[in-house]
Amino acid sequence: MxxxxxxxxxxxxxxxxxxxxxxxxxxxxxxxxxxxxxxxxxxxxxxxxxxxxxxxxxxxxxxxxxxxxxxxxxxxxxxxxxxxxxxxxxxxxxxxxxxxxxxxxxxxxxxxxxxxxxxxxxxxxxxxxxxxxxxxxxxxxxxxxxxxxxxxxxDNRPEDYVEPVDPKPVYRSKKKSGRTYTVKQGDNLGIIAKRNKTTVKAIKNKNGLKSNALKPGQKLKL
CATH class of the missing domain: 1.10.530.10 (Lysozyme)
Known part of the structure; x- marks a missing residue:
C-alpha cells in the first residue's frame, strides 16, 4: 500500500x-x-x-x-x-x-x-x-x-529606441487585358464571346458597339 x-x-x-x-x-x-x-x-x-x-x-x-x-x-x-x-x-x-x-x-x-x-x-x-x-x-x-x-x-532596448514601422502591404491591380480579335467571315458576337470566354455585352461595352453588326477585318478588344 x-x-x-x-x-x-x-x-x-x-x-x-x-x-x-x-x-x-x-x-x-x-x-x-x-x-x-x-x-x-x-x-x-x-x-x-x-x-x-x-x-x-x-x-x-x-x-x-x-x-x-x-x-x-x-x-x-x-x-x-x-x-x-x-x-x-x-x-x-x-x-x-x-x-x-x-x-x-x-x-x-x-x-x-x-x-x-x-x-x-x-x-x-x-x-x-x-x-x-x-x-x-x-x-x-x-x-x-x-x-x-x-x-x-x-531586449535591453535603449530608452530612445523607435520600433520600425511595419511596411504597408502593396496591392497590385490586375493588369487590363490587351487582347484583341480580328473579325473573320461568318463571325458574330455570340461566337466570338463563347470562343473567348466572355459575353456579348462585355465585348460591346469594351468596343463601344451600339449594334451586333460586325465587318470582316474589324478589330475587337476582348
Missing amino acids: KKILFLLFLCTKTIFAFAQTTEEYIEEYADVAKDLMEEHHIPASIILGVAIHESAAGKSKIARYLNNHFGIKGKNSSTEIRSSYKDFPTVDSSYNHFIAFLKSRSHFNALFDKYDQYDFKAWARGIQRGGYARSRTWATQVIALIKKYELFQY
Whole structure:
C-alpha cells in the first residue's frame, strides 16, 4: 500500500512539474535568453518566443523527454519516446544549440549582421524565410507571443529606441487585358464571346458597339 501511495505521489509531482504556466516558463529561462543575447546580439525576445512556440512553454513531449525546446530534428538516445527530434542533456544546452544552429546555416547566419538585437519582428520573419519552419504563419505566431507576454522587455532596448514601422502591404491591380480579335467571315458576337470566354455585352461595352453588326477585318478588344 505504501509503495502504491509513493508511486501516486511521484506521478502527481511529475504532472504538477509539467503544468508550468507560460509566465513561469519565461521567469525560469529569461536570464538564459538574456545571456545569449548579450553574447550573440540576437533578441532575447526571439529566443524566448521561439522556445515558447516550439515547446508549448516546456510542456511538449520533446521538451519533457528530450529537453528539446526549439523543435530541432536529429538523433536521440531516449528509451522513453520514439521521436525524430534531437535530445539534449539539459534545457540550457538546447538554448545554446539553437544559437549554434542559426550560426551554422548561411541563410540564418546572415541575420546576425543584418539585424540588431532589438528588431524582433525582422528576426522572426528572417528566420521563417530561411526555412526554419514549414508553416507560413510561423513568424506571425512568434511575434504574437512576444507581444502578448511583452518579451521585448528583455531586449535591453535603449530608452530612445523607435520600433520600425511595419511596411504597408502593396496591392497590385490586375493588369487590363490587351487582347484583341480580328473579325473573320461568318463571325458574330455570340461566337466570338463563347470562343473567348466572355459575353456579348462585355465585348460591346469594351468596343463601344451600339449594334451586333460586325465587318470582316474589324478589330475587337476582348
